[in-house]
Amino acid sequence: MIEAPEACCLSEQLNRTVKGKKITDVFAQYTPHKFAWFYGNPEEYPERLAGKTIDEVNPRGGMVEIKAGEMMLILTDGVNLRYFAPGEKLPTKHQLLIGFEDESCLVASVRMYGGLWCFPNEGFNAPISAYYEAAKNKPQVMSDEFDKEYFGKLIDADEAQKKTAKAFLATEQTIPGLGNGVLQDILYNARIHPRTRINALSAEQRENLFYQIKSTLREIYLQGGRNTETDLFGRNGGYVSHLSKKTVGTACPRCGETIKKENYLGGSIYYCSGCQANQ
Numbered sequence: 001m002i003e004a005p006e007a008c009c010l011s012e013q014l015n016r017t018v019k020g021k022k023i024t025d026v027f028a029q030y031t032p033h034k035f036a037w038f039y040g041n042p043e044e045y046p047e048r049l050a051g052k053t054i055d056e057v058n059p060r061g062g063m064v065e066i067k068a069g070e071m072m073l074i075l076t077d078g079v080n081l082r083y084f085a086p087g088e089k090l091p092t093k094h095q096l097l098i099g100f101e102d103e104s105c106l107v108a109s110v111r112m113y114g115g116l117w118c119f120p121n122e123g124f125n126a127p128i129s130a131y132y133e134a135a136k137n138k139p140q141v142m143s144d145e146f147d148k149e150y151f152g153k154l155i156d157a158d159e160a161q162k163k164t165a166k167a168f169l170a171t172e173q174t175i176p177g178l179g180n181g182v183l184q185d186i187l188y189n190a191r192i193h194p195r196t197r198i199n200a201l202s203a204e205q206r207e208n209l210f211y212q213i214k215s216t217l218r219e220i221y222l223q224g225g226r227n228t229e230t231d232l233f234g235r236n237g238g239y240v241s242h243l244s245k246k247t248v249g250t251a252c253p254r255c256g257e258t259i260k261k262e263n264y265l266g267g268s269i270y271y272c273s274g275c276q277a278n279q
């Protein structure tokens with residue numbers, strides 16, 4: 001699943017490769033996928049997008065937002081997006097293919113599940129729209145707008161106090177684009193156990209957590225995303241997570257204790273049993 005740093009990398013690559021290109025061919029749900037979510041009828045996608053030009057691409061949390069004329073195309077986390085230069089061999093399976101005038105293509109395929117929502121700029125009405133609106137309207141976690149003051153309000157809010165660090169940071173879209181993937185290294189760098197309750201954190205730890213969110217995400221971004229994800233050209237990112245299924249059971253490079261794994265809140269958590277003590 002891509003998250004904020006990968007969505008930023010992808011958006012930049014898209015702006016460099018397809019911005020200004022005119023869409024000529026569109027195939028939606030070419031390979032039927034039960035968990036590929038479209039907005040309205042996918043058969044209408046060619047009509048909505050053909051003839052439009054890609055104006056701008058922006059990251060929204062862990063989603064990528066593509067503006068093309070009066071249409072918006074949102075690709076959620078869980079959608080693999082690849083660019084193919086003119087003449088390159090195209091994959092035979094995909095849920096959305098967008099062909100351009102110069103015969104280059106964007107090909108989107110859904111892994112387990114994912115949204116490929118195309119709708120007019122003025123907005124759309126669907127149960128899913130709240131998910132997108134939240135990602136769009138809240139400050140992007142990697143932007144300057146997401147600053148110490150903003151984070152302070154989130155973490156000092158009454159409703160945050162009884163939550164654990166994982167619940168606070170990576171659920172309910174409190175911080176769109178910060179999910180269970182990047183969470184592990186953020187908490188490792190902050191030396192906070194995922195099950196530690198927010199009300200157990202000192203003012204100093206809260207401030208440090210803010211800096212660790214910023215620096216960890218920036219590091220992932222600068223390395224082109226995590227190595228478990230691929231970019232627009234199918235290349236793996238360069239960032240190797242400190243905590244992952246590959247480092248479970250090994251010694252923590254910081255303190256020598258063992259890296260552990262547990263299931264918690266609908267996903268795995270990883271932590272060092274030595275330097276991320278549960279407070």
Ligand SMILES: [Zn+2]
Pocket residue numbers: 252253254255256257272273274275276
């Ligand atoms: Zn450790």
